[in-house]
Amino acid sequence: MNDYRAILIELLTAIDYNKDKSAFVEEFIKNLQLQSLNNLLLTLPQDKLDNMKQQLLSSSNDAQNSSKIIRSLFSEAQINSSIENASREAVTSYIESIRDVLSPEQEKKVLAIIEKYNSTA
């Protein structure tokens, strides 16, 4: 299985990203987590959402409690599907935001990575 962190680092290397690549990937993951959560929360009916907010306000804000709340509202399949969709949208937007400013050399490298993973998918 391909490691998504390695793929993201490869993409950054292709565009000659000289800042902290790991920090970029960590930020990507944090945003992805929250985006997946937002997408899931938007599917909840208002009464369930209100109930969840109430639970959050009246209980401790620790990892165990957060997991318990998430588990009570969504199935593992729903969560995975939300993560996959959020990941697809994020990378699509990312490529769209850089594609018009790539140098010919950078474009060649980005396309080579895309081709490589398309052939292994």
Next chain:
Amino acid sequence: MENPETRPPEESKENPAETAAVNYMRQWKEKVHAGFDHIMGYPDRVINRALDRIPDTTADKIHQKMDKIPTAAPALLSSGLGSAIFYEASRGSLSGTATSSAVTAGILTSFFYARSYFRERQINKDKDKGLNNE
């Protein structure tokens, strides 16, 4: 407090792609946090962003009133729940395998469409070259 919306975009004269990547990440972060605030109904944070854009004296008065509104540490909540999403996605698998597969699958689907875009662009470039040579 610095307002990210009025902050000038990062400049990297040597590498516009790096600048675009940095700006993309900053904008996505803003958007995703604003989305969470909106869903969870944290009007105080939304108001705070608006307050950054009005004169201090007026803002102070509004802030004094807002201090009376209870808050639920939204940043902590979003971070805790966000981590829980990744944790719960892999509940039935070992060492986050399911989460990793979901993220990778999303990336690869995106690559599939990106390949079409880049190939089409290359074809158009080649066509333009051909026309110019004629």
